[in-house]
Amino acid sequence: MAGYAATSTRPIPRLDSDNRAFWTGGAVGELRILHCADCQGYTHPPRPVCRHCLSERVAPKAVAGSGVVDTFTVNYQKWFPAMEVPFVIARIALDGVPGVFLTTNIIGCPVDAVDIGDRVRVVFEQHGDVYLPLFEKAD
Amino acid sequence: MKNVEAYITGVGQSEVGMKLTRHPLLLTLDAVREAMNEAGLTIGQIDGVSTYPGRVAAMPGFSPVGADELVDALGIRATWYAGGGEITSQLGAVVAAVGAIRSGQARHVVCFRTVYEAAAMARPDEYPMWRRDRVEGNSQWFSPFNALSAVTWTAQYAMRHVKRYGLTREQLAQIALTDRAHALLNPRALVREPLTMDQYMSARMISSPMCLYDCDRFTDASTALIVSAGDALDEVSCTPIRIAAMAGTVERLSWDQAEWMACYATGVDLWKRTDYRPADVDTAQLYDGFSFQTLAWIESLGFCEVGEGGKFIEGGKRIALDGELPLNTFGGQIGAGRLHGFGFAHEAVTQLRGKGGARQIPGDPRVAVAASGGGPLATALLLTKD
Numbered sequence: 001m002a003g004y005a006a007t008s009t010r011p012i013p014r015l016d017s018d019n020r021a022f023w024t025g026g027a028v029g030e031l032r033i034l035h036c037a038d039c040q041g042y043t044h045p046p047r048p049v050c051r052h053c054l055s056e057r058v059a060p061k062a063v064a065g066s067g068v069v070d071t072f073t074v075n076y077q078k079w080f081p082a083m084e085v086p087f088v089i090a091r092i093a094l095d096g097v098p099g100v101f102l103t104t105n106i107i108g109c110p111v112d113a114v115d116i117g118d119r120v121r122v123v124f125e126q127h128g129d130v131y132l133p134l135f136e137k138a139d
Numbered sequence: 140m141k142n143v144e145a146y147i148t149g150v151g152q153s154e155v156g157m158k159l160t161r162h163p164l165l166l167t168l169d170a171v172r173e174a175m176n177e178a179g180l181t182i183g184q185i186d187g188v189s190t191y192p193g194r195v196a197a198m199p200g201f202s203p204v205g206a207d208e209l210v211d212a213l214g215i216r217a218t219w220y221a222g223g224g225e226i227t228s229q230l231g232a233v234v235a236a237v238g239a240i241r242s243g244q245a246r247h248v249v250c251f252r253t254v255y256e257a258a259a260m261a262r263p264d265e266y267p268m269w270r271r272d273r274v275e276g277n278s279q280w281f282s283p284f285n286a287l288s289a290v291t292w293t294a295q296y297a298m299r300h301v302k303r304y305g306l307t308r309e310q311l312a313q314i315a316l317t318d319r320a321h322a323l324l325n326p327r328a329l330v331r332e333p334l335t336m337d338q339y340m341s342a343r344m345i346s347s348p349m350c351l352y353d354c355d356r357f358t359d360a361s362t363a364l365i366v367s368a369g370d371a372l373d374e375v376s377c378t379p380i381r382i383a384a385m386a387g388t389v390e391r392l393s394w395d396q397a398e399w400m401a402c403y404a405t406g407v408d409l410w411k412r413t414d415y416r417p418a419d420v421d422t423a424q425l426y427d428g429f430s431f432q433t434l435a436w437i438e439s440l441g442f443c444e445v446g447e448g449g450k451f452i453e454g455g456k457r458i459a460l461d462g463e464l465p466l467n468t469f470g471g472q473i474g475a476g477r478l479h480g481f482g483f484a485h486e487a488v489t490q491l492r493g494k495g496g497a498r499q500i501p502g503d504p505r506v507a508v509a510a511s512g513g514g515p516l517a518t519a520l521l522l523t524k525d
Binding site: 009010012013014016020024044045070071072073074075076078083087089090091100101102103104106115116121127132134 | 219396
């Protein structure tokens, strides 16, 4: 089976003041990571303080949305009856955002076409008010 | 105030099974009673209780008995107790107890871990999981992508090992094959059927490169360990096992942000706190909720170089009962059941006392390592008979 079929069976995050910018950025096509105006570092998961310098001058910033597959697994187990398997779970190291990883799915290609080091690019999948950042191979 | 050494004295375990009907508090009592009997201690001498992760209301089978419930049920007068999940993994409950012992707050602390997940899944009306419409906390960073189980998180670390160091399935199989071979010799083991390489290689994949046999399974059981003060050993009738060194690590708790497994830092730290060296270790009891975690612990503790774990266990001879590093001699969690961390310390003590029966390792073992945790949390204990 190629790729992952979007379903409504994904658990969806509850929005709060910390995470809203991240989960809704896809509405305007932005992948937003919390950025520090003082040390220029990034903090994820988002919270009201920079984890590098403890500055409170932090705000969501749109990042490039591209990155590299740091590692991955192909999930074959149906964790609930409606789950469509197999699909790729991957951890992405984002370009220009050192120290931040996103766990996500690689979609749009056969599961055996994914490897560590692959270049990927974000695509958003909407679930009501939440936009999940999924990734596709960039080349 | 003098600083005393801490020892594991009594160890105990309830029956181990799936879908047990015996009440989880009674399973806990069975384990505690066996541990007290072995140590020659009575309830009146117990003055501390420690557990991981405490009662978890949202997941009733995961941790059905809290420390305070045990205190109340057994009529313990505790001068110190603790139960919580915000600690460096399961055996962190033992580390906490050692702190209480060394600071003079308690003399004999019962540490326990009770699991009831198989029973809870079979009887959801009695043990309902809390359901929410939306996810929050750390879970929000992976469950929307259906990375719903720790196997999918562990598999990503394992995949990096496969790609970077060339770990093969035949090599990784040796953890499960060894566990299952040792479980055959343990009368309390959950899984008492042999596993062959052919069965392993043809097993269905769960989350690559981890197949069905790389995973433990839900178990109902309780394990208890009594930690006693060095100046209270005259009250104890069993051979005390000294907790010679301890180490634990957490840095990025959320698995999605933990770049590498916490066991690697923990292994380095353990050897900074003792004059013993990896070559002194007579047996290793290393967490195997998923097989790759054991391989990572072998590397972390310096039994081989990082990246060489696959070659180290290849063929399985080195980690067999009569090998240079007998591993998970009770069957680990994959063979003996998901005792969730405490089984490793229980077995280390059992082997050091020469009470392993058919699975007893040869010679006179004096030094053992017990380790719990995978991913962002890790705890290691160095246990000695000296």
